[in-house]
Amino acid sequence: MTNSAKGVIFIGDGMGGRPVPELGGMTTLEAQETPALDLVAREGACGLMDPIAPGIPAGSDTAHMAILGYDPHTYYRGRGPFEAKGVGIDVQVGDVAFRCNFSTVEERRVVDRRAGRIKEGTDQLAAAISEDVPTVEDVEIIFKPSVEHRAALVLRGPGLSHEISEVDPHDPGVDYLKSHPLPGAEDPEAAEKTARVLNEFVERTHEVLEGHPVNRQRRAAGELPANIVLPRGAGTAVQLQPLSERYGLHAAMIVEVDLVRGLGQYLDMDVIKVDGATGGQDTDEMAIAAAVAAALDDHDFVLANIKAPDLGGHDGNCRMKMEAIAKVDRAVGHILDEVDFATTTIMITADHSTPCSVKDHSGDAVPVAFYGRGVRPDDVERYGERACGKGIMGHLRGMEVMHVLTNMMGRAEKFGA
Numbered sequence: 001m002t003n004s005a006k007g008v009i010f011i012g013d014g015m016g017g018r019p020v021p022e023l024g025g026m027t028t029l030e031a032q033e034t035p036a037l038d039l040v041a042r043e044g045a046c047g048l049m050d051p052i053a054p055g056i057p058a059g060s061d062t063a064h065m066a067i068l069g070y071d072p073h074t075y076y077r078g079r080g081p082f083e084a085k086g087v088g089i090d091v092q093v094g095d096v097a098f099r100c101n102f103s104t105v106e107e108r109r110v111v112d113r114r115a116g117r118i119k120e121g122t123d124q125l126a127a128a129i130s131e132d133v134p135t136v137e138d139v140e141i142i143f144k145p146s147v148e149h150r151a152a153l154v155l156r157g158p159g160l161s162h163e164i165s166e167v168d169p170h171d172p173g174v175d176y177l178k179s180h181p182l183p184g185a186e187d188p189e190a191a192e193k194t195a196r197v198l199n200e201f202v203e204r205t206h207e208v209l210e211g212h213p214v215n216r217q218r219r220a221a222g223e224l225p226a227n228i229v230l231p232r233g234a235g236t237a238v239q240l241q242p243l244s245e246r247y248g249l250h251a252a253m254i255v256e257v258d259l260v261r262g263l264g265q266y267l268d269m270d271v272i273k274v275d276g277a278t279g280g281q282d283t284d285e286m287a288i289a290a291a292v293a294a295a296l297d298d299h300d301f302v303l304a305n306i307k308a309p310d311l312g313g314h315d316g317n318c319r320m321k322m323e324a325i326a327k328v329d330r331a332v333g334h335i336l337d338e339v340d341f342a343t344t345t346i347m348i349t350a351d352h353s354t355p356c357s358v359k360d361h362s363g364d365a366v367p368v369a370f371y372g373r374g375v376r377p378d379d380v381e382r383y384g385e386r387a388c389g390k391g392i393m394g395h396l397r398g399m400e401v402m403h404v405l406t407n408m409m410g411r412a413e414k415f416g417a
């Protein structure tokens with residue numbers, strides 16, 4: 001089949017919500033003016049989507065997996081491998097990966113999990129760790145700093161498992177923990193070894209970092225030393241079929257969060273970085289939109305995500321979330337101006353709801369709207385939770401949307417004769 005139709009999935013991270021009394025019982029998405037999203041809904045086909053399944057609050061990683069058609073119940077073994085890919089570590093099948101914080105401890109007590117939000121010097125600290133702790137037992141240590149206090153760790157060697165308990169207590173003021181095999185671990189011996197190696201790694205980072213010149217300077221300046229590395233979120237790297245192979249689409253990803261970017265790298269998508277895409281409230285949504293339009297010149301499929309709506313949701317700040325939704329709307333408006341929708345189909349959705357009343361992800365379905373090539377329009381006039389619920393697409397699951405989209409693009413494979 002020769003068909004050059006293109007597809008876009010545009011995600012406002014955490015954009016779904018619940019009614020807010022102060023907004024007259026509307027959700028933030030309903031209360032915010034969204035002319036571009038409304039145009040997509042009015043001229044397109046709408047519905048609701050459960051990213052994973054009804055009532056399951058999805059993480060950004062598992063939601064994006066499902067939306068791209070990879071069942072997280074089968075393939076998700078923790079977020080560590082995506083984090084590690086996202087910071088540029090060449091993760092291999094069988095590796096156990098972690099996200100890490102540079103933290104501050106006194107003896108074993110955690111004073112600050114983010115080491116005073118250290119911004120500079122972590123390159124040198126990481127280099128010192130890599131030099132002094134290249135291996136523990138027969139396990140190779142791969143450690144790389146990310147932004148601010150964040151870093152990633154990969155353990156590479158025989159007989160490892162991610163089924164171990166956390167080192168990071170997730171709260172300050174208490175001692176950091178010793179990792180143990182999780183009860184019921186599939187391979188208790190592998191879990192025992194991994195926990196032992198991880199505990200040793202943590203102690204060694206404390207020895208290396210405690211007297212490091214970067215920390216001597218920090219102490220002299222009255223700042224907290226980054227004197228230990230606390231890993232968390234263990235995950236085992238598994239084999240995932242590249243997205244282009246799976247759907248016959250040359251695919252790109254334009255997202256702001258390392259974790260999701262790591263998933264894109266994992267799926268062998270072209271992961272495009274955009275100047276001005278900060279992942280914050282101040283992100284340059286027009287630059288992101290321009291990058292999506294440009295990526296469509298030489299890709300068949302683009303997944304894009306703007307992080308900001310999720311932040312307002314987590315903060316419980318509905319106004320902030322509405323401003324972020326306005327950003328998503330402006331970005332979509334720019335894409336509508338720049339892209340030819342006779343040959344392109346776009347789907348606008350969220351990866352999960354982050355209601356500002358909940359301050360976390362909830363299991364509420366999110367709105368979807370399809371627009372452009374191959375779309376049968378319905379009577380929905382506005383983009384929002386209530387309005388889209390009346391649309392022709394009904395209730396989808398994340399795992400189904402790539403099928404729906406590729407069908408509209410005319411690029412779905414026939415099942416049967």
Ligand code: ZN
Nearest residue numbers: 013014060351
């Ligand atoms: Zn998300």
Ligand code: ZN
Nearest residue numbers: 014310354361
């Ligand atoms: Zn979130």
